[in-house]
Amino acid sequence: KAGVTQTPRYLIKTRGQQVTLSCSPISGHRSVSWYQQTPGQGLQFLFEYFSETQRNKGNFPGRFSGRQFSNSRSEMNVSTLELGDSALYLCASSLVGGLGREGGPFHEQFFGPGTRLTVL
């Protein structure tokens, strides 16, 4: 079974531009989450989508947005790029989305290789 794929793998943009990153989850997985990794802040949760609905959102400005399509593929968009947006963006997929108190192996998350974004 193919893993999580992300495109593009590398991206260079200039301040003020916008960017769209894509994530294709493992076949059959319906939950997609996005994370930002920077040397200063570590790995931080951006948002999670399940059944085309944003279920949870991290503490990021409104410039960061996302969506999920009916085939579970997800995109995230960053508008008006700032230098501080330079980071590794990681996408994760799991079989099911978070549903309150449930836990279990269906929630195990698998990560893609990431998109490395550089903002000049």
Next chain:
Amino acid sequence: GIQVEQSPPDLILQEGANSTLRCNFSDSVNNLQWFHQNPWGQLINLFYIPSGTKQNGRLSATTVATERYSLLYISSSQTTDSGVYFCAVRILTGGGNKLTFGTGTQLKVEL
């Protein structure tokens, strides 16, 4: 929010040595995962271990959920074990599928 602390932050080992990495978390969780991040940034799943003990080759992990900690054991380390090890937790109530990551342990295995 939940706090996740990992120790030690840095570790240098000679090939063949054993090590223990620790993850402490401040709230009840129902998911806990250990990852190895390779030099290219990919997070590799090591264990899904919200409680109990699991082993996979030279690696094993134990989570004591009631005491809010997890341990990752690496035995007979190899240079290919180098990289950053993260633990990540999902809180028991609310939070959806969000994982909160620790700050990681940077491991270097030398010949």
